[in-house]
Amino acid sequence: MFLKNHWYIAGFREEITEKPLRRLILGEPVVFFRTKDGRAVAFEDRCIHRQVPLSMGSICEDGTLACLYHGIRYDTDGKVTFIPEQTRIPRGAKVRTYKVVEKGYWLWIFGGAPEDANEADIPAYRWFERPGWTAKRRRLHVNCNYKLIVDNLLNMAHLPYVHPRTIGSEGVVKDAVVKITQSDTGVRLARKMYDIEPPPTYKKAGGFEGNVNRWQTIDWMAPSSFEFHTGVVETGHEPPPPEYDVPKINARILDRHAMHSIAPESEKSSNYYVAFSYDPEEYTEELADFLIKQMIDTFEEDVVLLEAQQDNMDLCNNPDELDIVSDGAGLQAMKMLRAMEAAAAGA
Numbered sequence: 001m002f003l004k005n006h007w008y009i010a011g012f013r014e015e016i017t018e019k020p021l022r023r024l025i026l027g028e029p030v031v032f033f034r035t036k037d038g039r040a041v042a043f044e045d046r047c048i049h050r051q052v053p054l055s056m057g058s059i060c061e062d063g064t065l066a067c068l069y070h071g072i073r074y075d076t077d078g079k080v081t082f083i084p085e086q087t088r089i090p091r092g093a094k095v096r097t098y099k100v101v102e103k104g105y106w107l108w109i110f111g112g113a114p115e116d117a118n119e120a121d122i123p124a125y126r127w128f129e130r131p132g133w134t135a136k137r138r139r140l141h142v143n144c145n146y147k148l149i150v151d152n153l154l155n156m157a158h159l160p161y162v163h164p165r166t167i168g169s170e171g172v173v174k175d176a177v178v179k180i181t182q183s184d185t186g187v188r189l190a191r192k193m194y195d196i197e198p199p200p201t202y203k204k205a206g207g208f209e210g211n212v213n214r215w216q217t218i219d220w221m222a223p224s225s226f227e228f229h230t231g232v233v234e235t236g237h238e239p240p241p242p243e244y245d246v247p248k249i250n251a252r253i254l255d256r257h258a259m260h261s262i263a264p265e266s267e268k269s270s271n272y273y274v275a276f277s278y279d280p281e282e283y284t285e286e287l288a289d290f291l292i293k294q295m296i297d298t299f300e301e302d303v304v305l306l307e308a309q310q311d312n313m314d315l316c317n318n319p320d321e322l323d324i325v326s327d328g329a330g331l332q333a334m335k336m337l338r339a340m341e342a343a344a345a346g347a
């Protein structure tokens with residue numbers, strides 16, 4: 001089941017144009033387009049007449065969206081304004097609409113009834129709103145349930161095995177100092193690893209020659225968004241706190257601020273948005289390009305595993321699983337999601 005009464009990324013803002021765009025969100029087809037006055041709007045992608053996708057239609061001169069099949073037109077509130085061969089518009093003839101908001105680099109959609117939407121609940125990506133900072137961002141498509149991605153991002157024990165070419169090294173799982181804290185809205189997994197060899201991504205990007213102290217602070221915001229504050233610093237220096245204004249450290253350091261957000265598409269497929277934000281005065285364009293490429297290369301390794309995992313789960317249809325210590329944060333997240341699902345089902 002999906003948690004409808006939450007905000008999910010629908011796409012990049014620049015994807016929304018006057019040309020209707022279809023995307024599956026929470027198992028529902030949605031059509032997005034930009035109105036003549038520049039607003040992004042979203043309707044159920046299903047004509048109320050004979051269910052043809054409205055995304056196959058086009059925007060008329062008067063700003064209405066016309067269905068391709070028999071030409072019924074919808075205004076930007078989703079109300080029918082024109083039906084061929086008749087003058088009477090049935091009362092209440094309207095397509096379902098969604099609340100959407102453009103925030104940061106993304107268009108966010110609220111999966112529930114528009115009147116229940118509260119913009120203040122859109123996951124806050126503090127670093128993306130930082131003046132002067134910019135970001136690199138991508139979308140990946142994964143054929144798995146969104147919860148498998150949440151579980152993947154909350155268990156760092158897979159790094160040495162899946163990502164030895166980029167962010168994985170043995171030091172990640174050796175003597176890490178781990179702290180898990182839960183709040184009303186999510187789980188924080190904070191890990192610190194002292195005096196370890198830097199993994200390949202950091203060696204190449206930061207030019208570290210000796211050992212480093214490494215940190216990973218992962219804030220999961222239910223149901224499917226994350227802020228990641230990760231990096232390495234020369235040994236002898238404490239990893240910086242994840243808070244907004246970190247004092248500059250007088251040492252060689254690579255400090256990374258990223259977001260990950262998953263928009264469930266169906267029970268077995270997801271759109272996965274990744275981005276990292278940076279201060280262009282600290283990162284060269286070349287370094288930023290290198291780091292986003294490493295992020296994508298890394299996650300493509302996860303995609304192979306996640307899709308095989310989903311296939312195997314479908315095939316075996318056996319819920320028995322052994323939990324291990326590194327599952328701690330993921331287990332808390334899954335427990336929270338189950339409670340949210342139960343509350344939604346009972347509402």
Ligand code: FES
Nearest residue numbers: 047049050067070
């Ligand atoms: S299906 Fe859309 S107008 Fe007939």
Ligand SMILES: [Fe+2]
Nearest residue numbers: 162298299302
């Ligand atoms: Fe991974």
